[in-house]
Amino acid sequence: MQMTRQFPRTSLPVIAGLAIVAVFAIGDGRAISPTTEAPAGGALKGVAEFQSIADSGARSVALFTEAAKVITSPRCMNCHPATRHPKQGDTMHPHMPPINAGESGTGIAGLSCNSCHRSTNTAVPGSRVGSVPGAEHWLLAPASMAWEGLTLGGICRQIKDPARNGGRSLADIHRHMETDHLVGWAWHPGAGRRPAPGTQDVFGALIGAWIATGAECPA
Amino acid sequence: MAYSLNVNGRIHSVDVDADTPLLWVLRDVIGLTGTKFGCGVAQCGACTIHLDGHAVRSCVTTIESAGSSAIMTIEAIGSTPKGSVVQRAWLEEEVVQCGYCQSGQIMSAVALLNANAMPSDGDIDDAMSGNICRCGTYPRIRAAIKKAARGGSNTGNGG
Numbered sequence: 447m448q449m450t451r452q453f454p455r456t457s458l459p460v461i462a463g464l465a466i467v468a469v470f471a472i473g474d475g476r477a478i479s480p481t482t483e484a485p486a487g488g489a490l491k492g493v494a495e496f497q498s499i500a501d502s503g504a505r506s507v508a509l510f511t512e513a514a515k516v517i518t519s520p521r522c523m524n525c526h527p528a529t530r531h532p533k534q535g536d537t538m539h540p541h542m543p544p545i546n547a548g549e550s551g552t553g554i555a556g557l558s559c560n561s562c563h564r565s566t567n568t569a570v571p572g573s574r575v576g577s578v579p580g581a582e583h584w585l586l587a588p589a590s591m592a593w594e595g596l597t598l599g600g601i602c603r604q605i606k607d608p609a610r611n612g613g614r615s616l617a618d619i620h621r622h623m624e625t626d627h628l629v630g631w632a633w634h635p636g637a638g639r640r641p642a643p644g645t646q647d648v649f650g651a652l653i654g655a656w657i658a659t660g661a662e663c664p665a
Numbered sequence: 666m667a668y669s670l671n672v673n674g675r676i677h678s679v680d681v682d683a684d685t686p687l688l689w690v691l692r693d694v695i696g697l698t699g700t701k702f703g704c705g706v707a708q709c710g711a712c713t714i715h716l717d718g719h720a721v722r723s724c725v726t727t728i729e730s731a732g733s734s735a736i737m738t739i740e741a742i743g744s745t746p747k748g749s750v751v752q753r754a755w756l757e758e759e760v761v762q763c764g765y766c767q768s769g770q771i772m773s774a775v776a777l778l779n780a781n782a783m784p785s786d787g788d789i790d791d792a793m794s795g796n797i798c799r800c801g802t803y804p805r806i807r808a809a810i811k812k813a814a815r816g817g818s819n820t821g822n823g824g
Contacts, residue, residue, distance in 0.1 A: 562795075
């Protein structure tokens with residue numbers, strides 16, 4: 447019988463290589479602390495730094511573009527893929543092992559996300575993996591919220607579109623970005639992976655200011 | 666820290682750190698060595714057990730996160746109706762080669778069949794993709810799962 451697919455879809459040496467070299471490892475030996483004053487994921491400009499842009503629309507676009515440093519970081523993009531298969535690591539390669547998150551986003555019959563991803567990050571002492579990430583309600587974003595492959599403008603328009611953003615108003619979007627715990631995980635991703643730039647507070651303020659200036663999108 | 670674990674229907678009292686992986690507790694403290702250590706980082710599936718009937722990787726599941734969930738391991742899966750059928754199918758299809766990964770394979774297969782009684786090839790691929798077999802027994806694993814889904818009959822080739 448002809449088999450079109452066989453599990454697993456890669457070999458153990460490949461998995462091991464990806465896991466050790468790229469999946470989780472930062473490789474520069476930095477310690478990641480969620481309470482650090484200088485965010486390990488890189489800088490994020492605050493709202494005040496955009497006040498000099500006189501044109502409100504241009505300022506709005508600039509605010510979103512800055513916030514998009516977070517949105518397009520691996521911590522966010524990996525779970526907003528174009529398919530129902532998550533990405534992984536700072537290189538945003540296909541998740542290992544191969545996972546089908548299904549329509550629900552939480553996995554398929556027999557293999558759910560929380561087979562590995564628990565309600566908090568799980569440290570893996572003594573390994574180069576560092577930790578297996580986890581948070582309550584760990585899941586892939588719905589297909590309508592796929593960002594992979596979109597331009598910044600495309601992502602921006604998706605975020606604003608209630609037909610594709612889960613029926614959220616702009617106020618809902620602001621609240622989600624500023625306070626949602628799964629969004630917040632991006633700054634506390636556990637040992638072995640780089641946090642999103644800045645902090646959730648700065649990110650939330652940028653989104654709030656973007657909305658207040660008309661929620662304009664890049665081209 | 667003291668924990669009371671429900672493993673295979675028996676209560677075990679253990680005193681371990683909160684972040685101790687269940688795999689270590691099962692093997693080193695309770696002495697149930699059927700569950701295997703493979704990679705230690707949830708990449709291979711050899712350590713798969715059931716928590717409340719759902720497949721989890723015990724190497725990255727801390728005892729604290731297990732809470733009061735009912736734990737089932739390969740030692741007891743044959744006492745369940747589905748587990749018994751799966752193990753019989755495994756034997757009849759002569760799935761096992763070296764055998765190291767097979768306890769994890771069987772635990773994942775039972776979890777799949779508990780959630781999807783008649784899985785397609787794609788369903789099997791999706792659910793079993795996290796269980797690695799260095800011997801390459803995948804076609805026989807698939808055949809055994811299909812046989813078990815049919816209740817153990819030999820209809821169809823499963824491959």
